Amino acid sequence: MAVKTCLMIGASGMAGGWIERMTQQLGDRIQIVGLVDVNEEVLSAQGAKLGLVADQLFADYREACAKVQADFCGIATPPQFHSPQAITALEAGMPVICEKPIADTLEAAKAMAAKAEETGLPCAIIQNYRYAPNKQEVVRIREEGRLGRLQHIFGRYACDYRQYKSWGKEWRHDMDFSLLFEGSVHHFDMMRFLAGGDCEVLQGFGWNPAWSSFKHYSSGFYLMRMDNGVHTAYEGNSSAAGITSCWHREYYRLEFEEGTVEIGAGDEVRIYRVEQEVEVYAAPTMEWAGHDYLFKEFVDWLEGGKASATRIEDNLQSFALVIAAMETTMDGQPKRIADYL
Ligand SMILES: NC(=O)c1ccc[n+]([C@@H]2O[C@H](COP(=O)([O-])OP(=O)(O)OC[C@H]3O[C@@H](n4cnc5c(N)ncnc54)[C@H](O)[C@@H]3O)[C@@H](O)[C@H]2O)c1
Structure with a gap:
């Protein structure tokens, strides 16, 4: 090498x-x-x-x-x-x-x-959150059919960025739609990853609470229907004051045919089945995770290995969701993602 x-x-x-x-x-x-x-x-x-x-x-x-x-x-x-x-x-x-x-x-x-x-x-885009043990485990549960078919996913991101500049830099508080461009792009990409499908239709709302440190909308609700029949609901909030689900601690709940899977902070995976004890275990560790995984995957690609899963051709699907969310926020209309690609 x-x-x-x-x-x-x-x-x-x-x-x-x-x-x-x-x-x-x-x-x-x-x-x-x-x-x-x-x-x-x-x-x-x-x-x-x-x-x-x-x-x-x-x-x-x-x-x-x-x-x-x-x-x-x-x-x-x-x-x-x-x-x-x-x-x-x-x-x-x-x-x-x-x-x-x-x-x-x-x-x-x-x-x-x-x-x-x-x-x-080759042109790859960073989507580091896919490469976390708990997210990889949820995808294995779906792919292996351990809990039957998946019907819908709920995802929650909530950070306390009520202080100006608390989200790193001024520009993140000053730009339009920073929730979508800087935050939700990760979560929309994650919905595609967890659902195992691409979005057909997206609809939602965005707003800026009176106490926000952002010049533009810090918060929003967005719904998606994926091309494999899975539905997703997302809560994004950069003005959180109570229960936070901030970076690396985002909350996802997946409703399967034979149970519910819940992940949040840490590597713990919780599986709920009606009238049974909750099954709790740590997702298997990963040798390479986050950015390191993506850098390794990319240099392997340069050496003739397989193309990055988040190469630009694929990741345009996630970026289109940001643009569609911006537009549905402005006009209240459902957006067909095929129209953006
Ligand atoms: N994947 C993640 O988890 C994650 C987390 C934070 C930020 N990001 C992304 O990283 C990118 C950078 O964000 P940041 O907070 O580090 O920004 P930043 O404002 O800190 O800028 C990063 C660096 O780029 C330099 N820079 C700015 N304009 C430049 C230009 N035209 N040419 C050369 N250098 C320039 C700045 O001086 C700075 O050193 C964004 O796209 C952001 O969304 C990703």
Whole structure:
């Protein structure tokens, strides 16, 4: 297994986490050979940590893509930069792995997917929550038919972000539909993953409570009908004040033919059957989880392994749900997802 070189766009925030993982857990598979960030201080501090010299550090991704010949490009900048940066990297011949959401608009996301298709280069999107022991166990329960058929799923995300900037950065509190673009994209993707189907129709509501720290809607309810007959209901709340189900602790309840499965914080899986003791057990551990799983899956793909499950062609389905949710929030009408793809 040869080490894959990486041009990394973004150096702090989530990108700082990427750099840590790539150099620690995946240090024998990935080597960062170029770094881009618009923040000079962050760029020089991270560059020094990585042992990079001046001509490997860039403020402008276009210059970096023209000068650095890496085996792939990693992108962990705010959403509106993903598509232009990915397109530039793909045009320079570099496969791309990029943070969610794919982009800030449907047009930008489709342009990125079209460039991946045109160049034939791998392009994967991060959906780290799929790769958690409890989520993987629920999918095994469904696939193996341990509780018969699945009828519907309830999902709940609730974070106490009532203080401005409590969700990391100002931009997350200032942008339109941050619940959907920054939060629900994970949960909509999870509904597809847990249900084992793609969404046919989505409908819902969004609102901003008076005490919200967000300029736009922090909360919403969204319903989906999937193409395999499974229905889903989702509660999203970035202004939670009581029972929280925040990152890595989101609550999912799946109603099967022969029982109910419940997951939330930790690896515990609870199975309820009418008039029986609740079955509680820890989901089997995973050797690779979260971002590490996705980075490993991606470099394996570059070496001829199977394509990432969350490659852009597939993940457009999850991103379309964000756009459809935004539109149903505005006009109250059900949205057919096929119309967005
Ligand atoms: N998968 C997850 O669990 C998860 C969690 C948090 C954030 N994210 C995603 O990560 C991405 C980044 O979020 P964040 O909170 O780290 O953002 P951020 O504002 O902290 O930015 C990340 C880095 O990108 C740099 N940057 C900004 N604009 C740039 C540009 N045009 N060119 C080069 N560098 C630029 C910033 O200076 C910063 O160092 C978003 O898409 C977000 O949705 C994912």
